[in-house]
Amino acid sequence: MSGGSKHAGRKPNFWAGMGLAIFAFLIALNTTGAINRTTTLILLAIPIFMVVLYVRALGRQPRTNACAGMASIRYTRGIAISSAAYLVGLGTAMSVWRNYDPSTAVTWLLAMLPIAPIFWMIYVMGRYIVEETDEYLRHRAVLASLVGLGFVLAIGSFWGFLETFELVPHVPGWWAVPIWAVGMGLGQGWLALRDRAGGEE
Amino acid sequence: MKNRLKVLRAERSWSQQDLAERLEVSRQSVNAIETGKYDPSLPLAFRIAETFGMSIEAIFLRDPAALPGENGQVEKEG
Numbered sequence: 001m002s003g004g005s006k007h008a009g010r011k012p013n014f015w016a017g018m019g020l021a022i023f024a025f026l027i028a029l030n031t032t033g034a035i036n037r038t039t040t041l042i043l044l045a046i047p048i049f050m051v052v053l054y055v056r057a058l059g060r061q062p063r064t065n066a067c068a069g070m071a072s073i074r075y076t077r078g079i080a081i082s083s084a085a086y087l088v089g090l091g092t093a094m095s096v097w098r099n100y101d102p103s104t105a106v107t108w109l110l111a112m113l114p115i116a117p118i119f120w121m122i123y124v125m126g127r128y129i130v131e132e133t134d135e136y137l138r139h140r141a142v143l144a145s146l147v148g149l150g151f152v153l154a155i156g157s158f159w160g161f162l163e164t165f166e167l168v169p170h171v172p173g174w175w176a177v178p179i180w181a182v183g184m185g186l187g188q189g190w191l192a193l194r195d196r197a198g199g200e201e
Numbered sequence: 202m203k204n205r206l207k208v209l210r211a212e213r214s215w216s217q218q219d220l221a222e223r224l225e226v227s228r229q230s231v232n233a234i235e236t237g238k239y240d241p242s243l244p245l246a247f248r249i250a251e252t253f254g255m256s257i258e259a260i261f262l263r264d265p266a267a268l269p270g271e272n273g274q275v276e277k278e279g
Contacts, residue, residue, distance in 0.1 A: 136230035136239050194238065195229055 012054050012076075019050030041091040051084040071131040078124030082117045089113030118177055144187030151183030152176050203262040206235040209253050223252050 026047070030040040093110040096102060102110060129145070132138040156176065162168040210220055217235070221228040226245070233239035234249075241249065250257045 134227045134230055135242055135245060136233050137227055139239065140229075195232055 010053070015050050015054035019047040019054060022050065023047040038095070041095060044087055044091060048084045048087060051080045054080055069133075071128055071133065072137070074131065075124060075128035078127070079121060082120040082124060085120070086114055086117035089117055114174075118174075121177070140188065140191050143191060144184045147187030147190070148180040148182075148184030151186075152180045155179055202240050203237060203264060204234065205260055205262070206231070206249070209255075209260065210235075220252070224248055 023044070026035075026040055026043050029035045030037065035043070090113065093113040097107065097110055125145070129138060129141050132141060156179075159168060159171060163170060206220075210217070215223075217228045217231045221231045224231070224245070230239070230241075234241050246257050246261060250260055253260060
């Protein structure tokens with residue numbers, strides 16, 4: 001139990017960093033052919049477990065600022081859990097779909113496994129904007145969301161027309177959410193840099 | 202919109218974090234308002250004024266170049 005209590009003292013960022021590092025390592029191993037898909041899916045349980053530890057550590061964090069609060073913690077927790085659910089859902093759906101011959105009805109259900117967590121993620125993002133009581137942080141989140149939306153519209157139109165003229169291969173529509181998330185992340189990064197350049201103390 | 206937050210804070214030896222806790226906002230909010238990157242809402246402006254015991258006009262200063270003059274033209278002061 002001493003190990004457990006030692007782990008209990010870890011900060012959330014430690015588990016987030018560990019989870020991301022292990023996830024990237026597994027993807028690299030899979031991409032280079034060092035491990036097969038089934039092994040990758042099984043080992044993905046490790047970064048998913050890190051997400052659980054991350055969420056638990058987040059809940060234990062002392063509140064240094066009463067306002068810095070619940071909305072962003074709920075947001076981070078919601079995104080972490082829905083991302084883990086997405087990985088599990090996608091892995092399960094792909095494994096069953098590739099290795100068995102499911103009926104159309106079952107295939108519909110399998111397709112829902114990664115879709116439902118994505119809908120959950122979108123809801124979590126929307127709820128954060130509604131619940132955030134700090135008006136500047138809310139303003140930043142809205143701006144970053146608009147940057148993400150701009151990415152989706154620009155890249156979607158660009159690629160869509162190239163696809164229409166048969167210049168590039170077809171890309172599945174589910175890329176919209178990852179592109180939006182990357183755009184939103186870049187937007188947040190740009191705003192954070194701008195804040196820092198403004199002379200934060 | 203310009204403001205005197207930094208000066209008023211310095212007079213009281215408050216850090217951005219101190220002021221943020223008094224206003225119940227994040228430190229990033231104080232920084233953004235102080236550096237003129239974000240104009241606070243009217244309720245927050247009132248809270249800032251109450252925290253310093255001053256009127257809003259004594260803390261936030263209108264940018265002369267942004268004042269509309271007659272016929273929609275820019276009015277220059279001074």
